[in-house]
Amino acid sequence: MLPSKFDLIMNKNIYKLIVVFLSVLTFSCTQKFDEMNTDPVEPTEIPPSMAIGNLLVNGNIAEWSRYQQAYTLYTSLYSQYFANTTNYFNSGRYIMNLGWVDYGFFRTQYWESTRMYDDIKAYSEKYPDFDNHYWIARIQYELSSARTSDQIGDMPYTEGGRGIDYPKYDSQEFIYNSVLTGLDSAYVMLGKFTDQPTYGGEDVIYNGDLQKWRQLANSLLLRYAIRVSKVDPALGRKWGTVALSRDLINSNADNATVATDPHSFMRGHPLYEIAWWNEFRMSKTMQDYFTSTSTAVTDPRMYLYFDKVQREDVNAEELEGYKKLNQEGKLVDFTYSELKSGVYSISFYKGVENGLPAEAIPAMGNNPSDNSNIGPMFNNNSRYMIMSYAEVSFLKSEAALLGWGGNSEAAYLEGIRASWEYVATLSETQSFLSSIDPSKVDMEAYIKGLPTFSGHELENIQQQKWIANFPDGCEGWAEYRRTGYPTLNKVVKDDSGVDLGDGFIKKLPYTESEITINAKNALDPSNNQGQGEGIHVRVWWDID
Helix, strand or coil, X not given: CCCCHHHHHHHHHHHHHHHHHHHHHHHHHHHHHHHHCCCCCCCCCCCHHHHHHHHHHHCCCCCHHHHHHHHHHHHHHHCCCEEECCCCCCHHHCCCCHHHHHHHHHHHHHXXXXXXXXXXXXXXXXXCCCHHHXXXXXXXXXXXXXXXXXXXXXXXXXXXXXXXXXXXCECHHHXXXXXXXXXXXHHHHCCXXXXXXXXXXXXXXXXXXXXXXHHHHHHHHHHHHHHCXXXXXXXHHHHHHHHHCCCCCCCHHHCEEECCCCCCCCCCCHHHHHHHHCCEEEEHHHHHHHHHCCCCCCCCCHHHXXXXXXEEEEEHHHHHHHHHXXXXXXXXXXXXXXXXCCEEEEEEXXXXXXXXXXXXXCCCCCCHHHCCCECXXXXXXXXXXXXXXXXXXXXXHHHHHCCCCCCHHHHHHHHXXXXXXXXXXXXXXXXXXHHCCHHHHCHHHHHHCCCCCCCCHHHHHHHHHHHHCCCCHHHHHHHHHHHCCCCCCCCCCCCCXXXXXXXXXXXXXXXXXXXXXXXXXXXXCCHHHHCCCCCCCCCCCCCC
């Protein structure tokens, strides 16, 4: 039966009443929404003093879980500071685990660096006298952004981590221009608010020292000016000459290092924390450069960077195997002695090849027990290096080579000496240095045996910068891709299934969440100078 006119009128009036009721209810709920969704414990705005520690620690990948997935599973292998010594990790053979890339770099960039930086920025815009707090955070944000882009290329820089569901990808060229401008602004602005407060102990790098932060900003400006000097010589010269005209990190006392805390969860020195898991050891590439660069002596830094393999349970048959390795030139400072009948002690330094197949790792000479772990310069409260005077010296050396001013060879030699001075004066290394034959740690003898500087200037600079920057795999790998130096070895086995051309990986891939959720932007074929996405794709500044 069709509804009557009365029924239609009544239904229409009931509908109106329901709409009015829901409107009132919605209005009432909306009035309470902010109150209901405000955590009475968690602050809605974070003072810079509460945010900066997280930004400086996690933004620099200075806790072990992120460090493992960013460095020792990726960039420290691809820079060939270390080689993999476990058969359950495959990244050394170029098999990508996107979850590691996500946690090591994407979450570091967007969950930590961007969010903490934005919180500090918002606070400084709302309240007066927080300019210094903001500009220090800005330096760290630009450093984090450049580091992340160096590993993955184009990325969400302006929109990533800022509540946008499908953030656009900015070109690395755009990112670098912004980073350079931001660092320059930070240097200038930190000199204008000397009457304002700054951070105290929560600044785990410089304890609120504005002048040292200015020096770091300017030194980073020089680093990134050099980084773009091949792909955009004019841009590099513009910012490089500006940086060279101002204060730089000018001694080891100015080094940018993060304070560690072994008594806090995951806050000991990250490399030291994970070095005992037997997942990596010194690479053969490092061993070769330590022993062959100078005709005079082994690089003294080897004895501080790495530890000697020592065993006291070697039988006669095994001893013959080690003797053979030594005869083949694979061991450094090999010694042995008989402890009792048929049982020997042995000691030596050794590095392992990169990219060994899983089945080869347990063999003599390949496993972690037969290769050198990290050495005396590291303990659980060692400071974590971000940028050193040695690196700045090598940057100045290359700048002079580019015609930006200065004496290239003098800066090169200063970089070598600064690198040694830093590690040789650490409290961590004093006990070891007091017990070793002084002739083994004679840096001046090492320098005298180096090849002639002229004729191979860039190669010499980059070899020494690579050694001095240990264990910073992000910088080591970036500089290798930019310059081709030092000469690295192809992995023994490449399981990527990708044509890499010269046999070397070019960048890390985008994460699974980006590829699936933000595919329109992540897989845009115009990304990375029209190369799209993949581990064979060169980043913008990597032009040859």
